[in-house]
Amino acid sequence: MLNLPSTHTIGMPVAFAGFAVRDDVQSDWRTALPALAAEGVTLRALRASDAPTLHAMLTTEEVARFISPPPSTVEGFEKFIAWTRRQQAEGRYVCFGIVPAGRSDAVGIIQLRALDSAFELAEWGFALGSAFWGTGMFQAAARAALEFAFTVLPVRRIEARVVTENHRGRGALTKLGAVCEAVMRQSFRRGALWTDQMLWSVTRESWMFTNATWAGRVH
Numbered sequence: 001m002l003n004l005p006s007t008h009t010i011g012m013p014v015a016f017a018g019f020a021v022r023d024d025v026q027s028d029w030r031t032a033l034p035a036l037a038a039e040g041v042t043l044r045a046l047r048a049s050d051a052p053t054l055h056a057m058l059t060t061e062e063v064a065r066f067i068s069p070p071p072s073t074v075e076g077f078e079k080f081i082a083w084t085r086r087q088q089a090e091g092r093y094v095c096f097g098i099v100p101a102g103r104s105d106a107v108g109i110i111q112l113r114a115l116d117s118a119f120e121l122a123e124w125g126f127a128l129g130s131a132f133w134g135t136g137m138f139q140a141a142a143r144a145a146l147e148f149a150f151t152v153l154p155v156r157r158i159e160a161r162v163v164t165e166n167h168r169g170r171g172a173l174t175k176l177g178a179v180c181e182a183v184m185r186q187s188f189r190r191g192a193l194w195t196d197q198m199l200w201s202v203t204r205e206s207w208m209f210t211n212a213t214w215a216g217r218v219h
């Protein structure tokens, strides 16, 4: 599930400490995310200047209906972007902006959040402006993000929670090789209704097995 923090949660103190990655690698990503180049797209850290485009892209009905409510204003997105930087510096979270070739602003995001103190278990969430759906951009971006998680971060397992009716989200995960493990009954509130989510996972082992070219790059 893509969870963008609402204004009142931004700036919460962080309790996690201690990571299994090499210190130099760890401090690198905490200090500055690398830009990841993939086919037709670059992933990079969010910039304050992305806020207007992200607001326009991620608050439409078709994008927002299966995710936690995104910030409702450009200023809200600016605060969210500042929050992502603080969380990254704390070592428990990263958020990449998805920048299509030929543009300089992010039209979507992929975030990874630590579920444990070592960042070996993570949850990811993603959203892309609907004009870019079905272009292959998400698949390229998601693969780059998974590679980053499994080779730079110490992540061993990544979970995604997807609303059962979100067939496009489920289709995208299936194409990435994610496995549906469970249905989480009434785990997501949409307005007045509680709806089911599916729990999908990708493990480092399965990712390395099916993407053998990455195998030598694990830390």
Ligand SMILES: CC(C)(COP(=O)(O)OP(=O)(O)OC[C@H]1O[C@@H](n2cnc3c(N)ncnc32)[C@H](O)[C@@H]1OP(=O)(O)O)[C@@H](O)C(=O)NCCC(=O)NCCS
Pocket (backbone or CB within 6 Å): 001, 002, 062, 063, 064, 066, 067, 124, 125, 126, 127, 128, 129, 132, 133, 134, 135, 136, 137, 138, 139, 160, 161, 162, 163, 166, 167, 168, 169, 170, 171, 172, 173, 175
């Ligand atoms: C999730 C998201 C990033 C995926 O990006 P995308 O470009 O749409 O995904 P892809 O095109 O790579 O894959 C979607 C697949 O689902 C398929 N699909 C779409 N609608 C479908 C439906 N009703 N039933 C079955 N499959 C469907 C597509 O055909 C495609 O598969 P194909 O390439 O084999 O045809 C994008 O749809 C999005 O931003 N959605 C809103 C936010 C969201 O739901 N986020 C997920 C929760 S964390």
